[in-house]
Amino acid sequence: MEPFVVLLPLFGALLAMPAGKLVSARFAELLTTALVGLAAIYSWYLFIDIGLGHNARDAALLFTWIASGNFVAEWAVRLDTMTAVMLVVVNTVSFLVHFYSIGYMHDDKSRPRFFAYLSLFTFAMLTLVTADNFIQLFFGWEAVGLASYLLIGFYHHKKSANDAAIKAFVVNRVGDFGFALGIMAIYFVFGSVEFDSVFDAIRTDAVVTPFAFSEGGNIRDLSINFLGSNVHALTLIGVLLFIGAMGKSAQFILHTWLPDAMEGPTPVSALIHAATMVTAGVFLVCRCSVIYEYAPTAAAMVTFVGASTAFFAATVGLLQDDIKKVIAYSTCSQLGYMFFAAGLGAYGAAMFHLFTHAFFKALLFLCAGSVIHAMHHEQDMKKYGGLRGVQPYTYVMMFIGTIAITGVGFPFLYDIAGFPVGTAGFASKDAIIESAYAAGEAGRAFGFYAFGMGLIAAVMTSFYSWRLMFLTFHGKPRAPEEVMKHPHSVPDWMLAPLAVLAVGALVAGMMFYPHFTGKKGDAFWDGAIYQSFGYESSYAYKETGDADGAISGDYAAAEEQYADEAHASDKAHGDDHGGHKLPTWVLYSPLVAMLIGLFGAWMHYMRGGDPLRPGLLKPGGVIHDFLKNKWYVDEVYRFLFLRPAQRLGRALWKGGDGRIIDGLGPDGISGLAGIGSRLIVKLQSGYIYHYAFAMLLGIALILFFVLTGGGQ
């Protein structure tokens, strides 16, 4: 049964085009939506059964994909809590986006193709999250890249869309370069690419013998040669895998494709470039938590890049005028949060933010889609304003999304309620920022850096999110009068999914906090993530050599063990919320950050007349231009890589192949001997069969040798 949770969307992808052709476009839409809907329902069942009911399953192995030597990769459906969480996120958001798209795409001629791609993406993402080995993970990884490429370039008559699609694919491939090398390194070290054998070896600090090593060593201390230098094996693997994650999750220096990807239809942005695909990198790091726990340098890199991205993307988001670009940079920034949490060892918090973010970010994008739809496909917020009256429902939904992403909540109610009272984003972002502080105190690399960046980014997140709200829905309308008078009506198909996501954006944090990062964490994760350190630490089980309990799903034993350790680590960190030792200001800091951002946005965009007036950063100023041009990263790349590659290609072709190789080789030789022109004259005159003669000469030569010399 379990494989169907993955296969149903595949059926949809395969059937959509024929169904659209043979029956009707509407049938194709309903069919794909229904199939993903079924998969979503089944995912929730699995999530409840596995995550909450603790009935983990063995991975269902379908058949062997690649087997060459020891290199064995199975087609599998792995079902542990990590997978279950992702299944719910992917299938739920995908179902809602399918549903929404029925309305959004209603006047597009190639709707069946669109739905086929959406379902294909869903299938690919599901193979990624259910992988039991790095190769299947890579399959899903590349396949979501394909689907993303196809969907960004969905309007394939537009040059900008095609450029964006190629950019997304190629930049992702830069990341894949690292990922692929990471897989090779894993195979080299462990002789396997299966999750369980790799992770178990690290958990138990097993002795491994890499290829051609005369003797092995304990994996946690093993060093191998890479590009001529001796490096710590796990660090190398961690860094290489993270390069892959940076590409897919648009982290700084490999982020440039994500804003451009907004060329795709808005539902695509919601599904792929906000809720699911871009989180694959976070998923990868959390899946490999055990690697990062024993590769502190790699983990530090994750933290540093994540925290820097959270800050960088937020600064760029401040000045974007395109409503989708604002949300895109916001996504980039939020992914940075997830990464630094993971880098600091708070994998539960990272996954929690991934989970809640899916709801509110998809909500924000779908609301933006509703606005764009109504405004005749105008995306420039400078031409919005006052839409509250035109789209009251969308306004309310987007308001919910905004309070979720900015993290509106009530920290002082924690002790009364026993869980964080507030929106989903409040619960997860606070968990991250506070664990960053705790990590800093515990001496993890870049802990305080991440804490600081996280707080500053939180101020900016709040600013640009409210700026978006104020510019779009408040103030005086700036759109042409006829647009305001006759906005496109938004079909109910598009509005219904918003409500579902809004519910998630409001309550998902409160509902699932205890499981993801709270007291029920141990039982919930059940060994699916490996955590030596975490915010609440209650589930942060340290390795004692009895890892079997956790892996085989022997909860009773494992829980007891966790409980003991939790007690011990409580003393060590003293940071359980109950007897919380985190300074009070840390607990309140995210809320304060949010209020500062809100205040700033309010003062500028709601007060003092024209909201489009220059603010603190004046156009033409250095900082303004720097941010407006997105730190000039694209320009630098064009200068450093794109143009040189083009020039080099031409130079090698004309100069290398043409002048040097051909000039010295065939053209030169034949020119020298003069045979070239003579032969060619013969060829020209049609005596092609001279070739045959030349070959016969060769054979005759052999015969000659055989019959005279060799045969004696």
Added chain:
Amino acid sequence: MTETASVIPWLSFLTFSPLIGVLLIILRRAMSREDEREAVDLAAKRVALLTTSLAFIVSLVVYFFEYDTSLEGFQLVESAAWIGSGIGYKMGVDGASILFVLLTTFIMPICIIASWNSINKRVSDYMIAFLILETMMIGVFCALDLVLFYVFFEGSLIPMCIIIGVWGSEGERTFMGRIIKNRVYASFKFFLYTLLGSLLMLVALIWMYLFSGSVLPDGPTTDIPTLLSAVDFPGGAQTWLWLAFFASFAVKMPMWPVHTWLPDAHVQAPTAGSVVLAAILLKMGGYGFIRFSLPMFPIASDFFAPLVFALSVIAIIYTSLVAFAQEDMKKLIAYSSVAHMGFVTMGIFSGTEEGVEGALFQMLSHGFISGALFLCVGVVYDRMHTREIAAYGGLVQRMPFYAFFFMFFTMGNVGLPGISGFVGEMLTMVGVYKVSTWTAALAAVGLILSAAYGLRLYREVIFGTITREPLQAITDVNRKEAAMLLVLMIAALYLGLNPTPTLDVFSPAVDTVLNRYDAALTAVAN
């Protein structure tokens, strides 16, 4: 070296069955009047299609009913007296060759169909050339005698040269102060490169023959199984022998820097010529490395591995960059072939099971994918008579099915997992990583570059809007074209999703080769 003999001469029948078609075509032509040319042409096409299809069916029968994939060593062996003095006629297949026989017989009917309407001059000659070519190609993969191998190996050159030189595209250039046809230049270049390489191989071959006489009690021989199992060439001589064979196989692959004949040959060749060149002729080089260089000259192979790695990596990066700058569709795909063959050579000389199996797999997969890509170019070339990238754009508006197939094979070429290209690339990289991380890391740069040039080609040709007037009336793939592409797509998809059975076919042969390779290296180390 175990050999399983065959009572029925399956392989000989398979190899020479195309010649029956040649005979029929010649007879039909001889018996016809001058004014019957059209009828003769049609008959020639039909005969060619029938003969190649028959060969395909026979090869399937052989593979499924006669060949045992679990056995090591050569099977279906048949031998007969030929030249004498230890040079005999001997045929046989093992895991490293059987699938290339199948690939050849599979690709040939497709080539005939692809030529059905696009070849209009000297049709019966053309069909004869293709049928002879098929005999030569099957022969290369079946020959178990060095001289026989050499005959087939060189023999395959003749029809290919003729196909390019006679049925190649129009267009002229100045060369040595004369104006000559491009196709003649290309055919000449192809000939010159290959001949120089093979002359060296011939010398090496003769030396090997003579040397075998000094160690074998029964006198000298060119029997491949005997040379593989009973003759150890001395270390110093291996170096020269290896280089001589390398000269020939490296040109065939082709490896950088002896690759420049390939883009010209591809551009000038008719579609079917390109298909067969990319799908099969290039594979002879890799096959030769695995059949001869690695097991017969293991010490030299190990010694020269860094050289091969360097050339492979240069091929991958250099030709990918060059591919990016191309303005001609076929040239772009030709350069990308060179890059993909870089993975093959790198994998072979890694001397690891993953590497060699990956290389064999990559060769097989490249046969389907690049063959299909050349067919794709042929589809629009037949309609518009230009291969210039800039002459196209927006084809998806008029040719949705074509766009679909082209996308699939582009992604296959880019190495998307799930399509056959990925398996070969990944396995060769995994294999080579074990011996040289630099090589693996630089080869992995190819992942980025192949995406860049592949998607660029696709965007320029397929996406965008139609701005050129002649393209307004272009028609989508017809049934025949769709059928060919569909068959290739199924093959590439099957190999991509379930490569294990295929890898298992390679495995016994690769084990044999590597056992010999490792044993020789261990002996030297001690």
